[in-house]
Structures are given as structure tokens and as C-alpha cells.
Amino acid sequence: MASSRRIGTERSKTRGLLIDATERLMLEEGYAAVSSRRVAAAAGVKPALVHYYFPTMDDLFLAVFQRGAERSLERFARAASSGRPLHAVWKLSNELRGTVLVMEFTALSRHRKAVRAAIADYAERFRRLQLDVLREALGGTGADVPGLTPEAVVVLATGLSIALVQERELGVTTGHADAQRFVEELLDRLEPPEAPG
Amino acid sequence: MASSRRIGTERSKTRGLLIDATERLMLEEGYAAVSSRRVAAAAGVKPALVHYYFPTMDDLFLAVFQRGAERSLERFARAASSGRPLHAVWKLSNELRGTVLVMEFTALSRHRKAVRAAIADYAERFRRLQLDVLREALGGTGADVPGLTPEAVVVLATGLSIALVQERELGVTTGHADAQRFVEELLDRLEPPEAPG
DNA sequence: GTCTATACTTCGATAGAC
DNA sequence: GTCTATCGAAGTATAGAC
Numbered sequence: 001m002a003s004s005r006r007i008g009t010e011r012s013k014t015r016g017l018l019i020d021a022t023e024r025l026m027l028e029e030g031y032a033a034v035s036s037r038r039v040a041a042a043a044g045v046k047p048a049l050v051h052y053y054f055p056t057m058d059d060l061f062l063a064v065f066q067r068g069a070e071r072s073l074e075r076f077a078r079a080a081s082s083g084r085p086l087h088a089v090w091k092l093s094n095e096l097r098g099t100v101l102v103m104e105f106t107a108l109s110r111h112r113k114a115v116r117a118a119i120a121d122y123a124e125r126f127r128r129l130q131l132d133v134l135r136e137a138l139g140g141t142g143a144d145v146p147g148l149t150p151e152a153v154v155v156l157a158t159g160l161s162i163a164l165v166q167e168r169e170l171g172v173t174t175g176h177a178d179a180q181r182f183v184e185e186l187l188d189r190l191e192p193p194e195a196p197g
Numbered sequence: 198m199a200s201s202r203r204i205g206t207e208r209s210k211t212r213g214l215l216i217d218a219t220e221r222l223m224l225e226e227g228y229a230a231v232s233s234r235r236v237a238a239a240a241g242v243k244p245a246l247v248h249y250y251f252p253t254m255d256d257l258f259l260a261v262f263q264r265g266a267e268r269s270l271e272r273f274a275r276a277a278s279s280g281r282p283l284h285a286v287w288k289l290s291n292e293l294r295g296t297v298l299v300m301e302f303t304a305l306s307r308h309r310k311a312v313r314a315a316i317a318d319y320a321e322r323f324r325r326l327q328l329d330v331l332r333e334a335l336g337g338t339g340a341d342v343p344g345l346t347p348e349a350v351v352v353l354a355t356g357l358s359i360a361l362v363q364e365r366e367l368g369v370t371t372g373h374a375d376a377q378r379f380v381e382e383l384l385d386r387l388e389p390p391e392a393p394g
Numbered sequence: 395g396t397c398t399a400t401a402c403t404t405c406g407a408t409a410g411a412c
Numbered sequence: 413g414t415c416t417a418t419c420g421a422a423g424t425a426t427a428g429a430c
Contacts, residue, residue, distance in 0.1 A: 014396090030305070030307035030308035032228070032229050036423075036424065036425085046396070048399095048426085051425060051426080108229075110366075111227035111228075111229045116367070120368050123369045124371065127369065128371070146382070147378065147382045148379055151374075151375035152378070155372040155373060156353060170317040172317055172321050172324065174328070182344040182345055209413090232404075232405060232406080233406065243416080244406090244407095245417095246413075248406075253406080253407085254406070
């Protein structure tokens with residue numbers, strides 16, 4: 001999908017600024033607020049320069065997604081190799097920025113098919129990594145709740161983090177405290193505070 | 198904010214067609230595909246007519262949301278008063294259309310603040326209704342899983358239905374079967390097949 | 395690499411004929 | 413109630429000077 005020509009060194013400063021500006025716009029006003037004009041203004045350059053680095057808007061969106069996905073995978077890897085991987089990973093998935101960005105790209109993928117393949121691929125890879133971490137942490141013992149397989153847990157946890165962030169953004173928080181407490185108690189049982197390193 | 202003037206009888210046929218067309222566009226291509234021109238074309242009328250019924254695009258989006266919210270509340274009420282309310286409500290929340298529409302409006306609310314208040318209000322009301330049904334169905338006995346309060350359950354269920362629908366749309370379904378089975382087994386314990394009417 | 399200038403499209407919205 | 417016609421703003425994208 002993305003145009004074939006790629007301009008500007010991968011490590012161009014301006015290129016990074018444009019990606020920053022686009023990401024910021026998406027976070028603050030949603031993907032529909034992203035236009036070459038607005039991105040340029042936010043980055044302090046002229047609109048034509050946006051098209052110099054990113055021939056089409058799809059290229060720009062994909063670059064933002066790509067960078068975000070890489071960073072997200074790095075942070076996930078760090079969390080997964082920490083002392084209490086489940087706690088660390090859950091904490092990660094409750095961060096505002098990442099979750100909101102994924103929401104935006106998911107919504108955007110309905111409007112721009114070029115984005116669709118990228119996010120689907122990323123979601124599948126991420127899901128696999130989550131499963132690996134969970135299975136490793138459970139070590140064959142499994143959860144203490146009947147039917148709560150690792151597969152069920154990751155989907156439930158993914159959905160919960162989406163709901164918590166999404167509703168918090170709207171100002172709706174009824175039930176959030178209980179849901180959060182439930183997860184944390186479950187995590188504490190699966191991964192006790194004094195767990196061996 | 199919605200413009201003050203309101204034209205076209207509440208029960209105008211054309212008005213309904215425009216709302217239909219807008220909803221269809223949102224479902225199939227996302228909210229960004231909605232413009233007065235595209236809506237008009239989809240409804241078989243001229244663009245100016247869209248602005249006759251809905252002076253601003255905010256008015257149009259709000260009308261679509263309002264109608265959807267009303268229908269959703271009606272269907273929820275029917276499900277809640279059925280023989281097995283929990284099963285019926287869960288089935289409802291897994292329907293594609295409604296969930297996708299809520300997703301679209303949630304994303305849209307980041308870009309159009311006029312939509313924000315409407316969806317926040319609806320979400321809060323809906324959450325309360327869900328809690329009422331769940332508390333009634335549990336009848337003080339509570340779930341058999343420690344920490345799984347009604348409040349926790351509704352948030353978990355809301356998030357799960359979002360994740361299931363969203364990922365299914367992307368073609369990502371790893372873990373879905375387990376998650377679905379977990380919920381259904383839980384529902385069957387809370388609300389056995391031969392439950393009294 | 396960054397700009398000016400510009401072509402062309404689509405958008406929201408309104409005026410006014412019918 | 414529906415249309416034609418139109419305005420001005422904003423969108424994507426490109427050509428070409430510097």
C-alpha cells in the first residue's frame with residue numbers, strides 16, 4: 001500500500017518531528033484531526049514538506065503506527081523480563097497513551113485499509129507474546145478460577161484495559177475500582193509479592 | 198452544540214433515510230466517511246437537503262446516536278425481562294452493529310465534543326441498568342469467584358465484548374473461544390438453564 | 395531539505411427558485 | 413420539502429525555485 005519511494009534518511013530529525021506531531025494530534029483530537037496542513041503547522045514546517053517525507057497520508061499514518069508498535073514491543077519485552085512480569089505487563093496495558101493510540105488506529109483501520117493489515121498483524125503478534133508471558137508465569141499450574149485459561153485471561157485483560165481507558169476518557173468510572181481490584185488480586189495470587197526472581 | 202432550529206417533522210421519512218444512510222456509512226467505512234455529500238448520495242437526495250434536516254453535521258451525528266441509543270435501551274429492557282436476563286443481555290452485547298457503532302461514536306467523541314456529552318451520559322445510564330440487572334439476577338448470593346463483584350463483572354463484560362468484536366473485525370481471534378466459553382460457563386452457573394421464571 | 399505556488403477535490407453551509 | 417447554484421475553507425498532492 002504505502003508508496004514505494006521513501007525519502008529522508010530514516011533518522012531525519014524533521015521526519016521524527018512530523019511523526020511526533022501526528023501522534024500528538026491523534027491522541028488529543030482523534031485521527032480525523034490529522035491533515036497535512038495541521039501536521040505541518042504543529043511541527044512548524046510547510047505542508048509540502050509533509051508530502052516530501054510521506055508521499056501519501058497512508059504513509060504518514062503507517063509510520064506513526066510502526067514507530068509506536070516498535071516502542072510498544074520493546075516496553076513489553078522489558079516488562080516481561082522483570083521480576084513480576086504479570087504485574088508489569090498489566091501496568092503497561094493500562095497506560096493511557098498506548099491504549100488510546102491503539103483505539104485510534106483500530107478506528108482508523110475501518111477508514112483506511114492500508115492501516116488495517118498493519119494493525120491486524122501487530123495485534124496477532126502482541127497476543128502471542130502476551131500468551132507466552134502468561135503461560136510462562138503460570139508454569140503449568142494454571143489459574144485458580146475454573147475455565148480461566150491463559151487464552152481467556154489475555155482476551156479479558158485486553159478488553160478490560162480498553163474499557164477502563166475508554167470510559168475514563170469519557171468520565172465514566174462506575175465499577176472501575178472493583179474491576180481493577182479483581183485483576184490485582186488475581187495477579188497477586190498468580191504472582192505473589194515474594195516470588196523468586 | 199446542536200443548532201437550535203430543528204426542521205422536518207420528527208417522523209419525516211426523508212429524515213429517517215438520512216439517519217439510516219449515515220449509520221450505514223459509519224458501520225461500513227467509519228465516521229470519517231460521513232459527509233453531507235456522501236450521506237446525500239447514499240440516501241438518493243441532494244446535499245442541501247441534509248443541511249435542511251440537520252443544520253450542522255453535529256446535529257446529524259447526534260440524531261444517529263440518539264436513535265441508536267433509544268433502540269439499544271429498548272432491546273436491553275426486553276432482554277432484561279426475559280427468562281434468562283444474563284444470557285440475553287450478554288448475547289445482545291455481542292452483536293456486531295451496536296458494538297461497532299458505540300466504538301465509532303467513542304472515537305468520534307474525541308473529535309467532536311458535541312458528541313462527547315451524549316455518549317458519556319448514555320454510557321453511564323447503560324452501566325447503571327446493567328448493574329441493576331446483574332444484582333437482581335444474583336439475588337444477593339454473589340458470584341462464586343472471589344472478588345468478582347457485580348461492578349467488576351459489568352466492566353469486564355463490557356470490555357470483553359468490545360475486544361471480541363473489534364478483533365474479530367480485524368481477523369484476530371486468538372483466545373476468543375476460551376474467553377467466550379469462560380463467560381458462558383460463568384453465566385450458566387449464575388443462571389442455570391432450568392431457572393425459575 | 396525546505397520553500398512558494400498552484401491544481402484539483404471535497405467539504406460545510408447558505409441563498410433562493412420551485 | 414427539495415432542488416440548483418454557489419461561496420469560502422480545507423483537504424491531498426505535485427512542480428519547481430532555492
